[in-house]
Amino acid sequence: MRTAIPLLGLLLSIPSLAQQHDPAMQQQHMEATKQAQQPSGDGRQLVKFPEHMKEHTLANMRDHLLALQEIQAALAASDYDRAADVAETRLGMTALKAHGAHESSKFMPKGMQDAGTAMHRGASRFSTIAKDAAVTGEIRPAVGALADVMGACVSCHTGYRLQ
Numbered sequence: 067m068r069t070a071i072p073l074l075g076l077l078l079s080i081p082s083l084a085q086q087h088d089p090a091m092q093q094q095h096m097e098a099t100k101q102a103q104q105p106s107g108d109g110r111q112l113v114k115f116p117e118h119m120k121e122h123t124l125a126n127m128r129d130h131l132l133a134l135q136e137i138q139a140a141l142a143a144s145d146y147d148r149a150a151d152v153a154e155t156r157l158g159m160t161a162l163k164a165h166g167a168h169e170s171s172k173f174m175p176k177g178m179q180d181a182g183t184a185m186h187r188g189a190s191r192f193s194t195i196a197k198d199a200a201v202t203g204e205i206r207p208a209v210g211a212l213a214d215v216m217g218a219c220v221s222c223h224t225g226y227r228l229q
C-alpha cells in the first residue's frame with residue numbers, strides 16, 4: 067500500500083484548500099452547519115436511516131474512499147481513462163443510479179442531499195476533465211477537480227452523522 071500515505075496527505079491538505087477556493091463548497095458547508103439544529107454532541111446533525119440502509123450506506127462510503135485511492139493511483143500512472151472510469155462508475159452520476167441513492171435521499175435533510183448531489187456531479191465533472199488530460203497531458207485541472215469532489219465528502223461529514 068505505497069499509495070496510502072500520499073493519499074492521507076491529500077485527504078488532510080486538499081479539502082481545506084478546496085473549501086477556501088470554491089465559494090459553492092463554502093456555501094454548502096455553511097448551510098450544513100446552519101441546519102445542524104440537533105447536535106450530536108460534536109455539532110453534527112444526527113440523521114436517522116433505517117438500519118439496513120445505514121449498513122448499505124456505510125459500505126458504500128468505504129467504497130467511496132477506495133475509489134478515491136484508485137483514482138489517485140491511476141492519475142499517478144497517467145492512466146487517465148481509468149481515473150475517469152472509476153470516478154464516473156463509483157462516484158459520479160452513473161453511481162448515483164446504481165447505488166439506490168434516490169431511496170436514501172428521502173431520509174436526508176436538504177443540506178445533506180445537496181452535498182450528495184455535489185459529490186455525484188463533481189465526480190462526473192472530474193471524469194470529463196480527466197479524459198481531457200489524456201489528450202493534453204496536463205494533470206493539474208484533474209487534480210483540482212478531484213479536490214472539489216473531496217470537498218463534497220468533507221462538507222457532508224462536517225455537517226451530518228448517522229444515528
Ligand code: HEC
Pocket residue numbers: 124125127128130131134157178179181182185215216218219220222223226227228229
Ligand atoms: C451526502 C453526505 C455524504 C457524502 C457526500 C459523503 N459521505 Fe461519507 N459518510 C457520510 C455519513 C453521514 C457517514 C457516517 C458518519 C457517522 O455517522 O459518524 C459517512 C461515513 C463515511 C465513512 C466511514 C464508513 C464506516 O464504515 O464507518 C467513510 C470512509 C466515508 N464516509 C467516506 C466518504 C468519501 C471518501 C466521500 C467522498 C468521495 C464521502 N464519504 C462522501 C455522509 C457522506
